[in-house]
Structure formats: structure tokens, C-alpha cells
Amino acid sequence: MAHTHDGEGVRRRRLLQAAVTVPAAGAAITAAAASTAAAATPAQRPGRGGRFDGDSPRFALAVLPDTQYLFDADSSDPAPLRETFRYLVAERAGANIAFLTHLGDVTEHGTEQELRLAADTFGTIHGSVPYSVLAGNHDIDGSTDDQRGDSAYLDAFGPRRYASMDSFGGASPDGYNSYHVLRAAGRDWLVLALDWRLSDAGLAWTQGVLDAHPRLPAILTTHDLAHADDEGRAHLSDNGTRLWEGLIRRNDQIFLALGGHYWPPGRTVLANDAGHDVHVHITNYQDRYYGGAGMIRLYAFDLARGVVDVETFAPWFLARDPERRTPLEAETVELTGDTDRFGLAIDFAERFGGFAPVPPPAPRPPAAVMPRGTVAYWRFDGSALPAPGVPVPDGTVVRDLSGNGNHLTVSRLHASGPGALVVSDEHHGGQPAHASLRFDGGQSPDRGAILTTGARAPLNSLKFTRGYTIETFIKLPEPFEGQHAWMGILSWQGRNSEAGKTTGWSPDEPTCSLNLSGERFLQFVVYPHRQDADPTSWSHALEVGRWTHIAVVNDGRRTVVHVEGSKIARNPTQASTGIATLGKPFTIGATQFDERFGQGFYGWIGDTRIVERALDSDEFLTSAERPGR
Structure with missing residues (x-):
């Protein structure tokens, strides 16, 4: 959830005051939650939704923003998120869903109880669709950066949670920043999942990941990146400006940057130091009915057409009989405003040509192209x-x-x-x-x-x-x-x-x-x-x-x-x-x-x-x- 910071001078909506302090270090995720994937039922295990096609020119990235109101002390209700995860598993083959990324503020107070419930809910998807989670200011002590040390969040969503995923590439020494490498559309893609506040060490680690994967197009995800006006025009926040100046603008690989934290949603396009477009998007629906109801945004990449088609919907409401949806459920089942449903035209070969040029095929001699x-x-x-x-x-x-x-x-x-x-x-x-x-x-x-x-x-x-x-x-x-x-x-x-x-x-x-x-x-x-x-x-x-x-x-x-x-x-x-x-x-x-x-x-x-x-x-x-x- 967004909060007003005096240095930013931007009007924001807020429902609650700052998050409470995180429980003492050392709180651990329960054994039951830690082994969720191994104990998953057959309906939850890989294969339920078919097989992901890593060579198809079309694939989808699922984006899940702030779920904090679904994990709010004794007001928690994980049912919407469980339905979202069941949808992603069931539709993985049909929509060719490559990955899910959470944008932070998983929980409202970052307590051990809330995080344990959230971690258990993520078991619905664990082992079926790879995913990343990053810390928002409500998941940890919001006054600290990624050098804060141990926390209940780190126990629940630290590096060991992703160790069994083929996509997982590694995490920063502090454990709060991680990266994944996805195989989709016949090539590898880099997803950076960065803490709510990166320290200088965190920035250096992230740069090292980019340097180690110089030819991979990169999607940067973090919690606090940009805020939007009422017309949906996004503007970098103070933290977003720090990321832009210290990381994004000088790394041409980063073509898409996604953040939550603020509402309303918005988007903008910035030019990096190479003169190329970087799409900056805010995704957050916690202000909507039922705390956003586990709403997701699908980024459908189509390399054949050179577009990314974006849609936003709530699987929990989608699964209900249309005739029995309440008025608010019917209003929220899908969002179709300009910042919720849109298309991005991207010439991928040209956009990625500066760091991953595709060598043109050599001319073929006549003898090679004269069949019987x-x-x-x-x-x-x-x-x-x-x-x-x-x-x-x-x-x-x-x-x-x-x-x-x-x-x-x-x-x-x-x-x-x-x-x-x-x-x-x-x-x-x-x-x-x-x-x-x-x-x-x-x-x-x-x-x-x-x-x-x-x-x-x-x-x-x-x-x-x-x-x-x-x-x-x-x-x-x-x-x-x-x-x-x-x-x-x-x-x-x-x-x-x-x-x-x-x-x-x-x-x-x-x-x-x-x-x-x-x-x-x-x-x-x-x-x-x-x-x-x-x-x-x-x-x-x-x-x-x-x-x-x-x-x-x-x-x-x-x-x-x-x-x-x-x-x-x-x-x-x-x-x-x-x-x-x-x-x-x-x-x-x-x-x-x-x-x-x-x-x-x-x-x-x-x-x-x-x-x-x-x-x-x-x-x-x-x-x-x-x-x-």
C-alpha cells in the first residue's frame, strides 16, 4: 500500500497508517508450508493445465500486485488468491503462461501468521508455474533497505523457496533480491525481483546479474517504482528515480519495468541512454472491491506480431456463474480502461538488437536451393x-x-x-x-x-x-x-x-x-x-x-x-x-x-x-x- 512521503510531494490515497514492525528475526515458516509443493494433490501438481511451450512465439507473463488486504490478521481471506493460482495452473498451456511475478506487499502487517498463510496459499501454484515474490513495505520494516537482516518475510519467501524452480538463477547475499531466467519464445528472458528499497550493495548485485547475462532482455519488478495521475500518466517516484538513474537507463536490456504500491494504475514510456523505449507500468488494485480479489494482469507477448497485449481480470469472479455475480463482482471481473487493457507495439528484433543482435543468415549458394x-x-x-x-x-x-x-x-x-x-x-x-x-x-x-x-x-x-x-x-x-x-x-x-x-x-x-x-x-x-x-x-x-x-x-x-x-x-x-x-x-x-x-x-x-x-x-x-x- 502507498503512503505519503514528504519528499515526494505527490497526492496519494491511503487507507491505513504505516505497517507495524516485523516480528523478531528467526521466525520460521512451518514445515507444512515449506513442503507444500511436495505434498500437493494431483490436481495441483504439474501437468494439470498441460505443458508450457517454450518455443512458441506467444507466451504470457502474469503479474500479481499488492495482495495485502487478503492477508490482514484475522480479516484474512486467501480464497481469491487460491482461485487465481488455480486459474494460472489450469490455463498454463492454453495461455502459454511462462511465469508469475508478485510486486510486493504480500501481507498487510508482515507478521509471521500472515506470511505463513500467504506462503501456504502459494503452495497452490508451487511446482506448476514458476514465480517470484519481492518484499513490499508492508512485508518488512518499511524504514529499512535490503540490508535489514532476518525477517519473517525472508523465512517465508526467501531464496530457499525458489531453489527447486528451474527458472531460479540466484539471490543477493541478503536474500531480498532474486532473479529468474525464463525460456520462452525460443530464447531466454531475465526477470529481476528487487526489494522495496535497494541498498548500494543491492544495486551492485543487480548490475552484476545484468553483466552476467548481457544478451538477455530483462523485466525489472519492484514494489515502489512510479505513481500515476488521474489520467493514468505514470511518473517515477523518488525510489523509481533512483532505480532509473542508477540501473535502468544505462542497461539497455531492461525494456519493461513493473511496480505496485500506488494507485491508480498508470503507464509511461521513457527513453534510456541507448535511445530505446522502456515501458514503465504501475499495477495495483488493492483499492478495488475485495482488496483487488487476487486480480492479475496478463502480459501476452506475441513475437510474431511484434506486440504485447495486456489484460486485467479477477479469476475469482470469473469462475462464478455470471447470473449469480453480485453487482460489485460483475463490475470488477475485468477492467477495460486504458491503463488496464492495452497493447504495446514492440519490434523485438530492433529493440533487443543493441545487446542481442540476431545475425542475419548468410546468402545460400544456388546449389543449396535447387531441389529435384x-x-x-x-x-x-x-x-x-x-x-x-x-x-x-x-x-x-x-x-x-x-x-x-x-x-x-x-x-x-x-x-x-x-x-x-x-x-x-x-x-x-x-x-x-x-x-x-x-x-x-x-x-x-x-x-x-x-x-x-x-x-x-x-x-x-x-x-x-x-x-x-x-x-x-x-x-x-x-x-x-x-x-x-x-x-x-x-x-x-x-x-x-x-x-x-x-x-x-x-x-x-x-x-x-x-x-x-x-x-x-x-x-x-x-x-x-x-x-x-x-x-x-x-x-x-x-x-x-x-x-x-x-x-x-x-x-x-x-x-x-x-x-x-x-x-x-x-x-x-x-x-x-x-x-x-x-x-x-x-x-x-x-x-x-x-x-x-x-x-x-x-x-x-x-x-x-x-x-x-x-x-x-x-x-x-x-x-x-x-x-x-
Whole structure:
């Protein structure tokens, strides 16, 4: 619970005066509480909620603030917290909960009786979900720092309590500060659980932990960090300022700092010495109905989306029949204000790049990415091409690295200038070659550049009746300026009517093309070799400013398009065997209509490969696995 300190000059709400003095040193946790985990019932032991997945890009950190009013002398009621713990155990697999951290003020007076009851209640979760607990000013003598010596709190929640947890890394010599290392999202994370007041020795110990784990992103938890105004804007407290100046700002690893003690909840973002964001949050609900009722906050990390989704709720009320909840229970079951339910956008690779850079994959040689059945493979990093930023002259030949002779020759459309095609070192993160071509095509007037196979290239006439896989990488510029509706990415030339096809939008469109609609929907339209049909696949709207891998896979029966390894929704089930090629050139950079090129592609195109069979996703160009199946 927060108290008014003259030096801070901040208006705070308070219900009681300062905590009573902690019982004499040497008070011990009972044997029953100390062995809670070993004596847990089957419903409490690991496995009840399933298995935590440490490799999933999504995981959750549970945050539990001040529970002091649930452990308040003869007014104690641990039932809400027991239900919270049962929820975390039961939902560990479903929500992929990696860890629980308590923010201090476990109890109201720090008595041996209160701490024994709290320690026993934590037995509900012990052995099932790893956790940390730190001392708040109500758990110990609030006038002391972490050099206070023995206490009933230390007996109940000292280092020996966590010794059996795989996550536990160690504690400071005084026992009041500890750290855990979590394995989540395929990497290790550091959680610092720091006392209500760190001494200079405590600061030095914490710095030593960070120095010993220099590549781990760190979450700092403590009791007194920041207070908030009524609009939820957080401001560092005096103690928070000391932690910021002496520890947080100069350690780029610390990206999230969490405190309790004060209410209302709030948040802010501060810039550290490296110029990076540090998210500072206050979490405390002891002023709410039933002392907060064991309310928790879940920080759901999603490294795939680059976000942390935060929600706040009370499992004790959530477990009750909605029809039987009292009015206050219904009001408190979940909090949805701006400081209780929100999202944080974090580019984790960029944010952690200063201390844990992810080395980019090295370019892969052509031989490593040509599986059985490869009929053509082009990349734009060869010595035949100019340096990045330099236009590619007309007549330049980009060789087919498969050895099948399907070489491409560069030409410009209409009166397009040199800038219509330029070499670039931009590339998709999973692309074998670290280079691409930047096309500056568009309408009004039509302009662009293309690469086409020669008149006698084998690819011009291949029918692919046993299946095929066509792959490429593209990136659309941001901002996406100008008129580019229905621009082509790649295609075979000629009219489908020449192949005897009678279906489709027009007899003058080519027999196979990959295009982009005005809404940036990917369109793959093919006139099969065997069927008189034009099955067409459509994607969602592609993002601008982002590299995208596209794979068109046909197994001899139907075609399925994948974007970034994910099957799109609008893949027709209509039969589709082969491609009705006409012996006319294959083209990268545009699509003909009535055997005439209009606009060209606008954006970047990277490695492009065609294989004469259906590939599995782990054989795509984005896979580092060795091909050959």
C-alpha cells in the first residue's frame, strides 16, 4: 500500500497508517508450508493445465500486485488468491503462461501468521508455474533497505523457496533480491525481483546479474517504482528515480519495468541512454472491491506480431456463474480502461538488437536451393549485374542457375528511362540471395521493365502435367504511390484462346499470370493444359513496405497459393492439371493483354524459382533445410 512521503510531494490515497514492525528475526515458516509443493494433490501438481511451450512465439507473463488486504490478521481471506493460482495452473498451456511475478506487499502487517498463510496459499501454484515474490513495505520494516537482516518475510519467501524452480538463477547475499531466467519464445528472458528499497550493495548485485547475462532482455519488478495521475500518466517516484538513474537507463536490456504500491494504475514510456523505449507500468488494485480479489494482469507477448497485449481480470469472479455475480463482482471481473487493457507495439528484433543482435543468415549458394525437379532459378546477385543502386542496362542477361538454359534478358517498356529497373541489396529475410531488382512501373503513362526468356527456352513450352511450384519474393513500396491496379509480377506470354480455351474473363489474357489487383490482392490465374477452365486464386491485401514470399503449388490436380508459408483462403478446388503454355516467353515484371504489355511492376522482386513438382512448405526457398527430396 502507498503512503505519503514528504519528499515526494505527490497526492496519494491511503487507507491505513504505516505497517507495524516485523516480528523478531528467526521466525520460521512451518514445515507444512515449506513442503507444500511436495505434498500437493494431483490436481495441483504439474501437468494439470498441460505443458508450457517454450518455443512458441506467444507466451504470457502474469503479474500479481499488492495482495495485502487478503492477508490482514484475522480479516484474512486467501480464497481469491487460491482461485487465481488455480486459474494460472489450469490455463498454463492454453495461455502459454511462462511465469508469475508478485510486486510486493504480500501481507498487510508482515507478521509471521500472515506470511505463513500467504506462503501456504502459494503452495497452490508451487511446482506448476514458476514465480517470484519481492518484499513490499508492508512485508518488512518499511524504514529499512535490503540490508535489514532476518525477517519473517525472508523465512517465508526467501531464496530457499525458489531453489527447486528451474527458472531460479540466484539471490543477493541478503536474500531480498532474486532473479529468474525464463525460456520462452525460443530464447531466454531475465526477470529481476528487487526489494522495496535497494541498498548500494543491492544495486551492485543487480548490475552484476545484468553483466552476467548481457544478451538477455530483462523485466525489472519492484514494489515502489512510479505513481500515476488521474489520467493514468505514470511518473517515477523518488525510489523509481533512483532505480532509473542508477540501473535502468544505462542497461539497455531492461525494456519493461513493473511496480505496485500506488494507485491508480498508470503507464509511461521513457527513453534510456541507448535511445530505446522502456515501458514503465504501475499495477495495483488493492483499492478495488475485495482488496483487488487476487486480480492479475496478463502480459501476452506475441513475437510474431511484434506486440504485447495486456489484460486485467479477477479469476475469482470469473469462475462464478455470471447470473449469480453480485453487482460489485460483475463490475470488477475485468477492467477495460486504458491503463488496464492495452497493447504495446514492440519490434523485438530492433529493440533487443543493441545487446542481442540476431545475425542475419548468410546468402545460400544456388546449389543449396535447387531441389529435384528445378527447371529454372534466377537471382540478382551475380557479377553480370551492376552494383546496388545502378540501373540495369537493356540487353543484360540474368542466367538460369538451374542449368536448363532459361536465361532472362532485360528490356524496358515503352519509353521508360534507366530508373525503371535498378539493382538493389534489399531482400526478404529468408531469401537465399541478398539482392533484388527494383522495378518502377506504373500507369499514365504506361512504363516499366521486364525480363523475358529467349524464343527457344525450354520453359516456354513446359506443360507441368505432374505439378509445379512457382516461387518469388516481392516487396511493395511504402508509400504505395501512383496507379498500379492489375500490375503483373510474372507470366507466360500469349492469348489463352490460342490454346483453345473458352472460359475466363477474356480470350486475350495470357494462359498463366501472377498479378496484383487495385486493392493489392494477389491474383494467380491459370488456364490448365488439360481442362478448359481458368481457376483463379486470390489472397488478402498485401502489406506495403514488407517483403513477402509467394509460392504457387500445384500437385497435378489443383492449385494452392501460399503467402509467407501460409495457405490463402481463396484457393479454388476446381481441377487444374498443368499450364497451357504456347511456346512463348516467360516474363518477370509484367503481364500481357492481347499480346501487349501495358504497365510494369512497381516494387522489388527477389529470387524466383520454378520446380516441376509440388513442393512441401519445408522445401520452399525460405527454408534453410537442404533440398533434394
